Amino acid sequence: MARPKAPSFDHLRRDAKTLRRLYDARDPGALTRLRMYPPRADPGHLKHADFLHVIAREQGFESWPKLKLAVETVGMDRAAKQQRLKIALYQGQGWVVEHLLSETPDLADGLFGLACALYDIDAVEAALARDPSLAVQAFGPRRPILHLAFSRWIKQRPELAPQMIAVAEALLAAGADVNDGYPVSPGSDHLLSALYGAIGHADNMVLGRWLLEHGADPNDGEALYHATELGHHEGLKLLLAHGADPHGTNALLRAMDFDDVAAVRLLLTHGAKADDYNDAEVGGEQPWVVPALHQAARRGSGPEMVKLLLENDADPGRVWKGATAYGFARVFGHAMLAREIEARGGAVPLSREETLLARAADGEESPGAFIDPERLPPAYRDIIRDIVHLPDRLGQVQRLVALGVEYDRPDGTGVTPVQAAGWCGLPGMMAYLMGQRPDLAHVNDYGGTLLGTILHGSENNPDRAEGDYRTCLELALEAGVALPRRAIEMAGREDLAAFLADWAEAHPGQVV
Incomplete structure (x- = not known):
């Protein structure tokens, strides 16, 4: 697939003027673009510079001044390729990296952050010999040890592991900090550490071990949680062996998302507790905090997981956001868990709303019965979003919709049920939800549209190998969602990039 030619600098300036005109006219596409890349100014007082900022973000740059500097330094086409290379290394899009470097072998020359991310020890040592302070300078949002840690190049070129460690050693000798991190969002005090980058983001156990040994x-607040997502336990064991404390973290709940009994047992052995949170936390500002048995119910945990939790003092009597553990088990269709709670004397009467939801979970229709969503306890408001990814739940979703449950309600991160189905690569569920006419222009809190969420899932969902992302993309495009040129270029899977390019050629009016 030919890579789209980078637009000229003057073309981007004209794009900013056009975007402002469309935004002022309340054009839906323009509104979506500003939701994806929100300007810093008040929406009612946007200036030309704010629209230039959006254009720069769409091109992969942090700001218009940084785009302008890059273009003035190396030219538009080369600057665009360099940004694409940075993103491909971060996202693990190995075929994109290979293509860019075969097309332009000297593309990373003179860029210290990229040299670190590519494990180019000769370039790194030569640059540090000229200027050792490079090891602690920021290149974009990250310093060199973070460019190294967040690079997924190791997946494409595992034979470069010795060179990668040599780069780490050179940076450390020049003053780099193994506990360096960068803000999760501008102005945030929460940092994403180099250790999280290596273990949680890049699945790079070689570098993760080196960082811990140095x-x-x-206990960086991220690595342990994300180590549960890797499909293996090497990262978990490595972190726990070096003193990671799971008590009070959400790592156990995340391991339960995958019904990973071995991971949960490891975490419990090292200090995690099945019910680790007080009522203030459960009802407060942390939507991810869920008591263990409620989590087991909504994730469809197997018998071994339920037995393990109960053996480790999970409380069958806990109430979370207005829902008992027993009611939650019944509503989410976890019959085995409900029976276990009954056996421990924890069964409680169900409300009218819970009874109707439980009937839907049990496969029973309730003709003529309806639920006022406002009367549901907060724990049940996102039930469709909570179950769309589970096996064989389409019938339950259909019965819930028939009862009047909200089928397009965003969760705490702004992700809607149809977006969740797309992220998981579930065309059957996605097609049904699209038939209910949800808001296909919705942008979630990550800046993701429906199309972008599908593409993100195709690269980042731990269960992506089982997903049918091509059909999900086709469903979205057939429904008329816009196809940004940027999406074609940024797609990390070669088959999906080719599919989008073919669609763009056949439907040029849909490309924005």
Whole structure:
């Protein structure tokens, strides 16, 4: 597939003027673009510079001044390729990296952050010999050790592991900090550490072990949680062996998302507790905090997981957001868990709303009965979003919709049920939800549209191998969602990039 030619600088300036005109006219596409890349100014007082900022973000740059500097330094086409290379290394899009470097072998020359991310030890040592302070300078939002840690190049070129460690050693010798991190969002105090980058983001156990052996803090607030997503336990074991404390974290709940009994047992052995949170936390500002048995119910945990939790003091009597553990088990269709709670004397009467929801979970219709969503306890408001990814739940979703349950309600991160189905690569569920006419222009809190969420899932969903992302993309495009040129270029899977390019050629009016 030919890579789209980078637009000229003057063309981007004209794009910013056009975007402002369309935004002022309340054009839906323009509104969506500003929701994806929100300007810093008040929406009612946007200036030309704010629209230039959006254009720069769409091109992969942090700001218009940084785009302008890059273009003035190396030219538009080369600057665009360099940004694409940075993103491909971060996202693990190995075929894109290979293509860019075969097309332009010197593309990373003179860029210290990229040299680190590519494990180019010769370039790194030569640059540090000229200027050791490069090891602690920021290149974009990250310093060099973070470019190294967040690079997924190791997946494409595992034979470069010795060079990668040599780069780490050179950076450390020049003053880099193994506990370096960068803000999760501008102005945030929460940092994403180098250790999280290596273990949780890049699944790079070689570098993760090196960082821990050189003093990286295993309790960085991210690495342990994301180590549960890797499909293996090497990262978990590595972190726990170096003193990671799971008590009070959400790592156990995340391991339960995958019904990973071995991971949960490991975490419990090292200090996690099945019910680890007080009522203030459960009802407060942390939507991810869920008591263990409620989590087991909504994730469809197997018998071994339920037995393990109950053996480790999970409380059958806990109430979360207005829902008992027993009611939650019944509503989410977890009959085995409900029976276990009954056996421990924890069964409680169901409300009218819970009874109707439980009937839907049990496969029973309730003709003529309807639920006022406003009367549902908060724990049940997102039930469709909570179950769309589970096996064989389409019938339950259909019965819930028939009862009047909200089928397009965004969760705490702004992700709607249809977006969740797309992220999981579930065309059957996605097609049904699209038939209910949800808001296909919705942008979630990550800046993701429906199309972008499908593409993100195709690269980042731990269960992506089982998903049918091509059909999901086709469903979205057939429904008329816009196809940004940027999406074609940024697609990390070669088959999906080719599919989008073919669609763009056949439907040029849909490309924005």
